[in-house]
Amino acid sequence: MNSCMNACPVGARTHHPEQHRSPHEENHTRMTAKHHGYALLAAIAAFVVGVSAAIYVSVASRDGAGSGSRSAGNTVAVGPGPGNAAPVSTGVWVGAWAAAPAGGEPGTDTDGMAGRTVRNVVHTGVGGTSARITLSNLYGSGPLSVTHATLAVAAADDSAAADPATLRRLTFGGSTTVVVPAGGQAVSDAVAVAVPHDADILVSTYSPTSAGPVTYHPRARQTSYVAAGESTEDVTGATFTSTSLYWRYLTALDVLSNEADGTVVAFGDSITDGVTSTAGENRRWPDVLAGRLRTALTTGGSADGDIPRYGVVNAGISGNRVLVDDPLRGASGLHRFDRDVLDRTNVKAVVIDLGINDILRDPNPAGPQAIVAGLRTLVDRAHARGVRVVGATLTPFRGHRGYTDARERVRQSVNAAIRAGDLFDEVVDFDKALRDPYDPRSLRSEYDSGDHLHPSDRGYRTMARTLDLSELAGPAAPARL
Structure with missing residues (x-):
């Protein structure tokens, strides 16, 4: 085995429950500077692994289960595999990236992604010294067999090529093969690798057979890649001749980090999903929030008060509602809250921006009382797990095709x-921040993407800047009895 492939797995658990675009010059310049440091980071990580090789410790199983446990009725434990230990390291496990599974990908019912390698490109909010992933088969009709999986730091933006020094083969319970049951998910063992913050990471999986519909997130705003055959260890990216605007199977990337002490989840609909943000630029409001947190800590954070050390992950699904399930737009907020928020790794806080589709998407829209009651249920469930909740006001949409005066009321x-x-626990007033002061029922023109509902890049940036970072910190209110 090539030395860059050496992995240090820890305990794993298995759970039930295409379009290229050219790279922007500014991103190229930024990432070129970053990647000069990747080789040095990888060398440092390798040195730490070597020094620590004689001292091993098993990571407790709760590290992958967020602040609480996974849903007990949908869990199957996988026992520790051979060599299922990792070198002693400092830091805590936090979310570096996530995406909520939204449905089964159309057209994949029969063949799925059988005989192909999927290379998902994801962007980190925080960095770390080890990493692990979560694969989901939530919408599959049969077991998903993954026989090869790898993780690597991307060699450049918008590229399928990997930095060879960072390529790691992933295992699950000590095995390179994992079978994820229909409706389930699997967490990989950890691998020692220097994962930078604000960087693209490549996660590649190969499945020889079909599991039915591919569990996917359709509005990725990021180009990923597909290759015919098994190409998980291709560092050149030459075999990845197809592109995709989806994320497939992959729903989380966690890192063992000294940069963060916990995770904040952005929970919402298309506005949180960032569907009108510039593709490939990571300008969704949760991306900007992650950058704000890093910058505030680096500069001392004096302007924002007591700044928490959190990674930010995105649990937005376009079209999602608080109250109603939709086969094309995901389970309702009420039905997916545990999976997409409470079961995230080391979750400390959640920002909820959900409810506009309960007003817009129903011919007989839910009244305000039902929406508020649904939001209150989410808050109660978060508080029962000790998770702090920041709620967002719903932003204007006059001019959108779904607008009526009754819906505005x-x-x-x-x-x-x-x-x-x-x-x-706290409120962030996205409505006040984005509305036109001369017509409060409408978005300000500079914050409007053009459809009069979704923000522009500038609007998303304003949303993230509106949130008081210190309000993410502190305890949750006591659970209501």
């Missing part, structure tokens, strides 16, 4: 309940 009523102060 519902939005205003929901926002009044949110601003009243007895629903969430």
Whole structure:
């Protein structure tokens, strides 16, 4: 085995429950500077592994289960595999990236991704010295067999090529093969690798057979890649001749980090998903929030008060609602909250921006009382797990094809309940930040992507800057009895 492939696995668990675009010059310049340091980072990580090789410790199983346990009725444990230990290291496990599974990919019912390698490109909010992934077969109709999987730091932006020194073969319970049951998910063993923050990471999986519909996230705003045959260890990227605007199977990347002490989850719909942000630029509001947290800590954070050391992960699904399931737009907020928020690694806080589709997507829209009651249920469940909740007001949409005066009244009523102060631990007023002061029912023109509902890049940036970072810190309110 090539030395760059050496991995240090820890305990794993298995759980039930295409379009290229040219790289932007500014990204190329930024990432060129970054990647000069990757080889040095990898060498440092390798040195640490060598020094620590004689001292091993098993990582406790709770490290992968967030602040609480996975849903007990949907869990199958996988026992430790051979050599299922990792060198002693400092730091804590936190979320570096995530995406919520939204449904089964159309057209994949029969063949799935059988006989092909999927290379997902994801962007980190925080860095670390070890990494692990979560694969989901939530919408598959049969077992998903993954016989090869790798992780590597990308050699450049918008590229399928990997930095060879960072390529790691992934295992699951000590084995290079994992079978993920229909409706389930699997967490890999950890591998020692220097993962930089604000960097693209390549996660490649090969499946020889079909599991039915491919569990995917359709609005990735990021180019990923597909190769015919098994190409998980191709560092050149030459075999990846097809592109994809989806994330497939992969739902989380966690890192063992000294940069963060916990994870904050952005939970919402297309506005959180960032569907109108510039593709490949990582300009969704949760991306900007992650950058703010890193910058504030680096500069001392004096302007923002007590700044928490958190990684930020995105659990937005376009079209998602609080109350109603949709086969094309994911389970309702009520039904996916545990999986997409509470079961994330080391979650400390959640920002909830959800409810506009309950108003827009139903011919007989839910009234404000039902939406507020649904949000209150989410808050109660978060508090029961000790998770702090920041709630966001719903942003304007006059001019959008779904706008009516009756729907506007519902939005205003929901926002009044949110601003009243007895629903969430803290409130971030996205409505006030984005609305036109001369027409509060509409987005300001510079914050409007053009459809009068979704923000522009500038709008997303304003959303992230509106949130008081110190409000993410601190304990959750006591659970209501």
